[in-house]
Amino acid sequence: MSETLANAPLEGGETPAAVPPPLVTLRSVGKTFDNGTRALHGVDLTVGKGEFLSLLGPSGCGKSTILRLISQLDSPTDGDIRWEGTAADPKRREVSFVFQEPTLMPWAKVFDNVYLPMRLKGVGRKTAEPQIMHALESVGLADFRAAYPRELSGGMKMRVSIARALATDPDVLLMDEPFAALDEITRFKLNDDLLRLWDERGWTVMFVTHSVFESVYLSTRIAVMTGRPGRIAQSIEVDGPRQRTQEFRLSEGFSAIARRTSDALSKAMSA
Amino acid sequence: MTITANDAPPPGVPATREAAAKLKRWQRLDAFLRIALPTAVIAGLICLWQDYVTTNNVPHYILPSPARVLDALVEDRAMLFSGLVNTLIITFGALFLAVTLGVTIAIALTQSRLVEYAIFPIAVVLQVTPIVAVFPLINIYVENIYAKLLLCAWIVAFFPILSNTTLGLNSADRNLRDLYKLYGASRWQTLRYLQLPGAMPYFLGGLRIAGGLALIGAVVAEFVAGSAGAGTGLASRLIEAGYRLQIPRLFAALFLISLTGIVIYVTLAFISSKLLSSWHESAMSKGNR
Ligand SMILES: Nc1ncnc2c1ncn2[C@@H]1O[C@H](COP(=O)(O)OP(=O)(O)OP(=O)(O)O)[C@@H](O)[C@H]1O
Ligand SMILES: [Mg+2]
Numbered sequence: 001m002s003e004t005l006a007n008a009p010l011e012g013g014e015t016p017a018a019v020p021p022p023l024v025t026l027r028s029v030g031k032t033f034d035n036g037t038r039a040l041h042g043v044d045l046t047v048g049k050g051e052f053l054s055l056l057g058p059s060g061c062g063k064s065t066i067l068r069l070i071s072q073l074d075s076p077t078d079g080d081i082r083w084e085g086t087a088a089d090p091k092r093r094e095v096s097f098v099f100q101e102p103t104l105m106p107w108a109k110v111f112d113n114v115y116l117p118m119r120l121k122g123v124g125r126k127t128a129e130p131q132i133m134h135a136l137e138s139v140g141l142a143d144f145r146a147a148y149p150r151e152l153s154g155g156m157k158m159r160v161s162i163a164r165a166l167a168t169d170p171d172v173l174l175m176d177e178p179f180a181a182l183d184e185i186t187r188f189k190l191n192d193d194l195l196r197l198w199d200e201r202g203w204t205v206m207f208v209t210h211s212v213f214e215s216v217y218l219s220t221r222i223a224v225m226t227g228r229p230g231r232i233a234q235s236i237e238v239d240g241p242r243q244r245t246q247e248f249r250l251s252e253g254f255s256a257i258a259r260r261t262s263d264a265l266s267k268a269m270s271a
Numbered sequence: 272m273t274i275t276a277n278d279a280p281p282p283g284v285p286a287t288r289e290a291a292a293k294l295k296r297w298q299r300l301d302a303f304l305r306i307a308l309p310t311a312v313i314a315g316l317i318c319l320w321q322d323y324v325t326t327n328n329v330p331h332y333i334l335p336s337p338a339r340v341l342d343a344l345v346e347d348r349a350m351l352f353s354g355l356v357n358t359l360i361i362t363f364g365a366l367f368l369a370v371t372l373g374v375t376i377a378i379a380l381t382q383s384r385l386v387e388y389a390i391f392p393i394a395v396v397l398q399v400t401p402i403v404a405v406f407p408l409i410n411i412y413v414e415n416i417y418a419k420l421l422l423c424a425w426i427v428a429f430f431p432i433l434s435n436t437t438l439g440l441n442s443a444d445r446n447l448r449d450l451y452k453l454y455g456a457s458r459w460q461t462l463r464y465l466q467l468p469g470a471m472p473y474f475l476g477g478l479r480i481a482g483g484l485a486l487i488g489a490v491v492a493e494f495v496a497g498s499a500g501a502g503t504g505l506a507s508r509l510i511e512a513g514y515r516l517q518i519p520r521l522f523a524a525l526f527l528i529s530l531t532g533i534v535i536y537v538t539l540a541f542i543s544s545k546l547l548s549s550w551h552e553s554a555m556s557k558g559n560r
Contacts, residue, residue, distance in 0.1 A: 103446040107468045107550045
């Protein structure tokens with residue numbers, strides 16, 4: 001929180017209208033696993049409503065763990081995680097999660113895999129169909145609705161998993177290296193699709209990636225992490241236009257932020 | 272790759288069509304050999320047997336020739352057939368009970384750790400105690416001969432279904448479990464959409480074992496039932512034939528029992544591969560992998 005406040009005015013330029021109201025706050029969160037591994041220690045992080053926050057850091061520094069804690073699949077061993085406003089009620093909070101692995105049910109066809117979250121909410125198949133097909137179209141897999149996961153490539157499986165998360169129109173979208181297995185063209189296309197949806201629907205996105213450029217292109221803010229035990233080393237505001245284009249990727253502002261992020265990352269990795 | 276230019280198709284097409292045809296031919300040959308080879312081996316063994324019996328003049332009460340066994344099969348068909356029907360009733364009755372009770376109890380076990388602690392050891396005791404040793408008790412407490420045989424065959428067939436299904440229900444992928452939790456799935460939904468389909472391969476594996484065991488249980492039960500079981504199933508016909516030195520009939524009954532076992536095995540294997548063919552590794556043809 002303090003870093004956000006300290007950084008925002010410095011980035012100056014066209015400061016986003018205001019600091020977004022916080023949606024979820026992690027206060028000196030620590031996580032020690034049963035086997036004694038200290039995955040996180042003293043993590044302070046505020047995710048603002050409507051933010052696109054990327055987590056960047058070396059392998060094993062606890063990025064996935066943070067997402068699991070925020071989604072309440074795991075609970076922290078230290079500190080606390082607070083949801084604000086209407087999101088404080090877990091029943092009214094719509095969280096979608098794209099895991100690091102595709103996590104598809106091998107016995108269910110692509111359509112049924114994407115249908116799962118809605119089926120669990122009691123939405124009928126016919127009612128859900130337009131949304132499901134729309135999500136499948138946006139990841140370019142509409143023709144594969146009747147395929148089984150084993151008939152898909154690794155990247156296609158990952159895209160099904162992304163479609164499943166998008167189909168429900170969540171308030172909060174947690175994505176754990178969703179595009180790592182994709183070629184650059186598909187990746188760029190999905191980057192743009194994701195940004196468009198984020199803009200249109202007012203989602204809050206937390207995005208884990210290993211790519212500095214991807215994080216700069218997508219995010220409104222980048223949290224750089226260090227490992228053993230993991231914590232937030234630096235928080236970098238990205239003051240690009242809300243609608244990102246190829247132009248932004250080639251702009252000077254982009255490379256400046258990319259360089260800063262890259263420096264922060266190498267410092268975090270040598271620390 | 273040579274490209275035939277007679278009807279000038281695009282270059283890629285003949286090659287792939289040729290390859291597809293070749294693959295098809297291979298698959299057909301493979302399917303043919305799969306049936307032809309064992310048939311030939313069995314036919315050869317039967318011929319050897321027939322030859323051995325005729326050239327050495329082996330008396331039929333020691334080793335009947337295959338032709339004589341066939342005669343017995345035809346001659347005693349009424350009696351053997353009614354025996355077969357009874358054995359089948361016991362076998363499939365026991366298998367049906369094993370499946371319904373096994374799956375139900377497995378579901379109960381995976382819903383609550385306390386239930387598992389309470390019940391699973393009893394199931395193990397049932398499994399590890401040799402059925403032959405339990406039978407005298409069953410003999411005392413159960414009046415009806417069918418109920419006796421059924422209970423006996425059920426005890427043998429029950430455990431593989433229970434243990435395999437329990438294992439299957441418990442081995443749902445961790446990430447998928449998390450996904451269900453995240454989307455607020457109820458217990459019932461998790462069972463219905465995640466655990467049951469995921470347990471299917473395990474259950475079917477158990478079913479294949481249980482099918483064979485149910486038949487063994489039915490036969491053993493008739494054996495130990497002795498005179499009480501007289502005139503019921505194939506096994507009692509077999510014992511009777513043995514006492515009377517009607518060796519061809521004994522062989523005929525044995526043949527039918529073994530045929531029943533084969534049919535059960537093949538049927539269950541077929542069902543299992545049909546149910547799993549679309550998604551599970553175990554049931555995929557090699558070309559599909
Ligand atoms: N269930 C677990 N039990 C024990 N240790 C765990 C468990 N899950 C994660 N860890 C440990 O916690 C640390 C952080 O793991 P995490 O998966 O969050 O890393 P990550 O930043 O997502 O790495 P990557 O970029 O490689 O995915 C690692 O050192 C890992 O060994
Ligand atoms: Mg990870």
